[in-house]
Amino acid sequence: MNLHAKLLERAEQGRPIRVGLIGAGKFGSMFLAQAVSTPGIHVTAVIDLRPGVTREHLVSLGWPLERTAASSIEDAVRSGGTFVGDDALAMIAHDGVELVIECTGHPIVAVDHCLASFAAGKPVVNVTVEADALCGPLLARRAAEAGVLYSLAYGDQPAMACELVDWARTCGLTVIAAGRGHKWHPDYRSSTPDTVWDHWGLGVNRESAAAGGLNPKMFNAFLDGSKPSIECAALANATGLQAPVDGLAYPPGGIDDIATLMRPRAEGGVLEAKGLVETISSIRADGTEIPYNIRPGVWVCVEAESDYAQRSMREYRIVTDPSGRYMSMYRRWHLVGIEVGVSVASIALRGETTGAPRGFNADVVATPKRDLVAGEMLDGEGGYTVFGKLMPAAASLAGGHLPLALAQGIKLVRDVPRDQPLRWSDVVADESVTAYGFRREMERLFASA
Incomplete structure (x- = not known):
């Protein structure tokens, strides 16, 4: 009940919580629209793949133009402004950032960012819940070993x-x-980005979705x-x-x-x-x-x-x-990104998460939306090939099932019928990505627990 009072104290002391945000999409934008006027929180860095577009976007969110003019994170700390760049790992390593918000929506990249943050001794608010479903229990363990906090994002369900x-x-x-x-509705299970607006409702159709720049694959991940x-x-x-x-x-x-x-x-x-x-x-x-x-x-x-x-x-x-x-x-x-500041304040001021994994009870397994044939490429969450099915973790481990977050851009090696959960043996996985090895390590840990 007193987070706002504590934020005011930090503001009065000239010691705002210095935050670095990775990913200025819809969720990140909702946080940024609030953070610019929240006392005691200073977004010292915003990292996105398109810095120039992001600067313009911040102005559209109500940020003063001069707020985005910092030439570096050092400059942002001195001036009270914000540095906009595209190097997430450099931002994570910088002393001018004390807390990282991972908001890319890309689970494989999010795992890299979380691990880098722990190595730098920094807590993480992980908005990319797909990464948490993939390997959150081990991420939480690694954060604890590093002496930092790993948290779900307040505002998300x-x-x-x-x-x-x-x-x-x-x-x-x-x-x-x-x-x-x-x-x-059961029919939504086979929905694709081509059909999502036929069912979504809330006044959204193909034309309004296109005009609003809504991502049909992302929205279809909800619908299916x-x-x-x-x-x-x-x-x-x-x-x-x-x-x-x-x-x-x-x-x-x-x-x-x-x-x-x-x-x-x-x-x-x-x-x-x-x-x-x-x-x-x-x-x-x-x-x-x-x-x-x-x-x-x-x-x-x-x-x-x-x-x-x-x-x-x-x-x-x-x-x-x-x-x-x-x-x-x-x-x-739930107000989505508008409420993320509660996670920031809870971690920095109370040393408490707003939810974090404490075990591996549930898993999300890639499951065909239609009969798939050998040689097809899987296109991941919200796409044309698979949906995510909730399953007890013990059953997923026993069956050798493929987590949804890794069912992106990999090839099937055998035919798999509709609604039969995929297994690791059904695909050629990219073993070079950190998230693959990290997930397999988690499976070994919990299989032997």
Whole structure:
């Protein structure tokens, strides 16, 4: 409750938190639009592949033109301005940056940036949740070994759901399930960048998407279920919750239905067991929208185990399941990059993450959208060839399955039918990339644990 007061103290002391951001896309831009006016935070460097375009973009976000004129990070520290460049590793190594925000959205590159930051003794806010789903448990371990923090990004749904889980457990409530909302229909599983705008809704069509510069592959990663699986994997690994054996079920429901849906099947709910992650659909099977849904939000379902707690809920007119034993808490909206400053402040001022992996409970496995044939090249998350399926980590390791984040630009060596999760033996992986070796190391560690 006092992060803002602590930020004001840092500002008054002339000791702002010096932040380096890698990747000025949509998520990064949302943070930058807020950071320019947040006391106690100084973005000393913004790194992007197109520095000239990024400078112009910062002005469009409301930054004064002179703020982007620093000729170096040293100059930015002296002047209070911001250096815009394209060398992420040089920025990470510079003493003028004390905290790194990884915001590229590219999991293979993100692993390199995280490891470089740990080597430089700097904490990381990892916005690239795909990298966390790929190898977050080992990244967190490496950060701890280096004496720094590795954190999920506040504002993104996994960290917001982690906060709700932490709230529930701090109140002495048993967490039955937690997750996010989504617009889901089984037909979306095979969606491609060519079809995403046919289903997305929210007033977006091909013309408005093109005019707004929206990336159809990125948005399709949400629609086809890849992104919900990735974010639920991050949530499971950070909270100790488990993945459903058969992947996400996407039961349809509104906010007041959460407590009834998120019960064990034996009690009338959809869960195979207590203590799972799940995603609730905002539409019914016929495609109609459910009023007061949780599509852009997060939720936790808890159990009140004592008679007294259950009676208290009735007395305060709390919406529960029919038995009065289960209730939910939720946050209907997440503000994405606008809220990342909470992670920055929490790490720098409290020495606390806003969610971080503490085990390897869940994995996201590349799964064909259609029958694939030997010789085809996989095109990764949100593309034409595969989607990401949530799976218990133990099952993924036992089956030798291929993580979604590495199913990009690699070739199939055998035919694989639709919906059969891919295995390492089905592809020729690029063993030269750091993320490949890092993931394989994590698999060995947790297989023997």
